[in-house]
Amino acid sequence: MQGMWWQAPAHAVNETAQAAAATRQHNLTKPTGALGDLEGIAIRLAGLQGRECPLLSRPWISIFAADHGLAAAGLSAYPQAVTAQMVANFAHGGAAICVLAKQIQAGFEVIDVGVAGDTSHLPNVIQAKIGLGTANLLEHPAMSMDALHAALEVGQAAVRRAQANKADCFIGGEMGIGNTSSASALGAVLINCEVAELVGPGSGLDPAGVIRKAGLLSSALQLHASRLASPASMLATLGGFEIAALTGAYIAASQAGIPVLVDGFISTVAALAACKMNPSITPWLLFGHQSAEPAHVRLLFELDGQPLLKLGLRLGEGSGAATAFPLLQLACALHSQMATFAQAGVSNRDV
Structure with missing residues (x-):
């Protein structure tokens, strides 16, 4: 068995810096709490960065792509070939996440961790292929433990690249036809609920398709x-290579002291798996949005996650997290640039 690096504790939160940030917030020229959640975000980031006035200016986005054997059962509204086609779209800058990455000036990379096709000819796609997709979890375990370890390490390697580029926020994204099915099954066992409670339309299934998906996944959970x-x-047993890579990335970023901004349903399942594998990482996870996938709110509740946005997004790719990133920057700017009562010569009601 390979080293269990993912069990090492997360970087410690600096409680002194967090307390100083809370004091500063109390002394800014506004009623206490008037900026709502933006105040708590700034205080929390102060503890993560270890300074009274946090600053976010170098976001990093890693997109992990892989296929799923269960796609053969027709559990997605799209054919499996779309995974490789979308990787090409990422590589050529045409996807939503590419636009968002440019807009927020993020470092951006795409990693083939298990696409069922050759992507080596595409520009700027990192080759880290573990296999040509996972096995069909409706009949077999999705991957071996050795493959799981390899996928976790793909996520760890992405964080190392983020560190080398001095990233101060990590956003993970995913692409893989069938991965909402995999994520639903995995999420159900992680929180010990019926899989039907988490199954949704994914990329666009009709109600009959959702019912069929729930039935097949329920049978798979009994099998395994x-x-x-x-x-x-x-x-x-139930994950995808890209979901496992996300899990490894979230753990590694927390160990490296890089705040994580989690995306939607699939990314949140990966975050839940990461927290179950290493509970110390929980303080490092912020949540970009509540997606339109019906079960996402249930997973956020399990993680005590407070989403920054609720816009009805259901794209994946890290798009919701990238959309929310400017809110983190605004929280930091307000916290550091507003005048205190003393600086502005304004009377504080506490005086």
Whole structure:
């Protein structure tokens, strides 16, 4: 078995800096709490960055792409070939996340961690392929434990590249036809609920398709019941290579002291798996939005996650997190640039 690096504790939160930031917020020229959640975000980021006035200016986006064997069962509204086609779209700058990455001036990379096709001819696609997609989890475990370890390390390597580029916020995205099905099954066992409670339309299934998906995934969970003894075995049995890579990235970013901005439903399942595998990372996870996937709100509740936005997004790719990133920047700017009562010569009601 490979090293269990993902069990090492997350970087410590600086409580002194966090307390100083809370004091500063109390002394800014506004009623306490008047800026709502923006105040808490700034205080929280101060603790993560270890300074009274946090600053975010170098976001990093890693998109992990992989295929799923269960796509053969027709659980997505799109054919499996779309995964490789979308990787090409990422590579050529045509996807929504590419536009958002440019807009927020983020470092951006695409990683083939298991696409069922050759992407080596595409520009700027990192080759980290573990296999040509996972096995069909409706019949077999999705991946071996060795493959799981390799996928986690793909996520860790992405964070190392982010560190080398002095990133101060990590956003992970995913692409993989069938991955809402995989994420629904994984999420259900991680929170111990019926899979039907988490199954939704994904990329556009009709109501009959959603019912069929729930039935097939429920049967799969019964088939694999003996293999689901730990969060890691759950991830190996039911996850995708891209979901596992996201999980590894979230853990590694937290260990490196880089705040994480989590995207939608699939990314939140990866975040849940990461927290189950290493609970110390929880303070490092912020949540960009509540997606239109019906079960996302349930997963956010399980993680005590407060989403920054609720815009009805359901694209994935890290798009919701990238859309929310400017709110983090605004929270920092307000916190650091507003005058205190003393600086402005304004009477504080506490005086």
